[in-house]
Amino acid sequence: MFNIILFGPPGSGKGTQSEKLIAKYGFKHLSTGDLLRSEISSQTPLGLEAKNFMDKGQLVPDEVVIGMISTALEQNPGVSGFLFDGFPRTQAQSEALDKLLKLKQTAIGVVLALDVSEEELVKRLLNRGITSGRSDDNNEEVIRARIVEYHKKTSAVADHYKQFDKVVHIPGEGSVEEIFEALCAEIDSRQ
Template identity: 75%
Template sequence: MFNLILFGPPGSGKGTQSEKLIAKYGLKHLSTGDLLRSEIAGGTALGLAAKSIMDKGQLVPDEVVIGMISSALDNNPDAQGFLFDGFPRTAAQAEALDKLLELKDTSIGVMLALEVSEEELVKRLLKRGETSGRSDDTNESIIRARITEYQNKTTAVADYYRNFDKVVMIKGEGSIDDIFNRLSKEIDERI
């Protein structure tokens, strides 16, 4: 089983590249947002607990999210591996994820981080905002604040995985295929 974390700031192309990587390597996409929505829609105990917390405007605790990831792993025993998207966001979450994966006799193979200049990100997001219907993609100051928040939060996660020599920075500019080939090269070296 091969597990990877795909990181990148808003507008870096994570969504596009995730789809291509999932198709090529047969990975199961694990997005914590999707997991939360699925557990809530399914009325599971974890989903009801998460909904209660979210309804109060609070963040879902790490142990609830880890519980949902554990369920997703258990519910997909035939998966070739998992692509983690949007998680972990903190060093504590990374540590909890590693402990969970160890219990399941697997681990993170690599953390691939897409690097894109801030100006390119702003340009991409403003362009996406023309068609996405997302108001946070139409305001440059909000876009820049999102990029800064991403950089502030994810540095600790990258530092955590650097301790295990699992972080690879990938140039996230160029054609979609060029970026995909760079990502694939790193994965192929580890499978």
Template identity: 70%
Template sequence: MVNIILFGPPGSGKGTQSANLIQKYGLIHLSTGDLLRSEIGAQTPLGMEAKKVMDQGQLVPDEVVIGMISSKLDANPEARGFIFDGFPRTSAQAEALDKLLALKKTSIAAVLSLEVPEDELIKRLLNRGLTSGRSDDASEEIVKARIVEYHNKTAPVADHYAKYGKFKKIKGNGSIDEIFSLLSKEIDELVSEKV
């Protein structure tokens, strides 16, 4: 099983690249954002609470997210691997994920971080906000708060995986195909190591 964390700030292209990687490698996309949005769409109590937190540019509590991830892993016992998108975002989440995966006799193979300049991120998110209806992409203030939150909380996650030699920066601006090619090169090496 090859488990990869696709890392990067909001608007870095994680969702787009995850879709391409899933198709190529047969991995299962585990997007905490998608899991949460489906709860919000269903207007569950968890979804409504999450929406309040997300609308303020803040992160949803760890125990909620870890529980959703554990259920998703259990529901897919034959998976070739997972792409984690949008999680972990803090050192505590990284440690909780490592423990959860160890219990399930697997681990993270690599963290691939999409690196995109901040002005490009803001432009991408505001454009997405015009078409997606996502309230967390609707204003520049909220977008900037999300980017600041990302940098404040997630830099330690990069350090966590870097100490195990699992963290790799990938140029995240350019064409979708160029970025996909860079990601594929890294994953091809991981897949060949597992064979």
């Protein structure tokens, strides 16, 4: 089983590249947002616990999220690997994920970070705001704040995985196909 974490600031093309990687390698996409919504709608014990925190405007504790990831791992025994999206976001979450994966006799194979200049991100997101109608993509100030927040949060995770030589920076500017080929080259070289 080969597991990857795909990083990229808003507008980096992470969603597009995730879909292509899943199609090519058969990875199971693990988005914590999707997991939370699924567990809540299924009214599982973890989902109800998460909903309780969310209803109070609180963040869902790491233990609950890790529990949901553990369930997802158990429910997908035959997949070739998992693509983690939106998790981990902190040093503590990285360590908890590593412990869980070790229990399941697997690990993170590589952390792929899409690097895109701030000006290009702003341009892409403003354009996406026009075409998609997403309200968070039509205000340059809000976009720049989201990019700063992304870098603040993910630097701790990148630092955690750098100590294991698992972080690879991929240029996220160029054609979709060029970026995809660069991501695939890294995955193929580590499997």
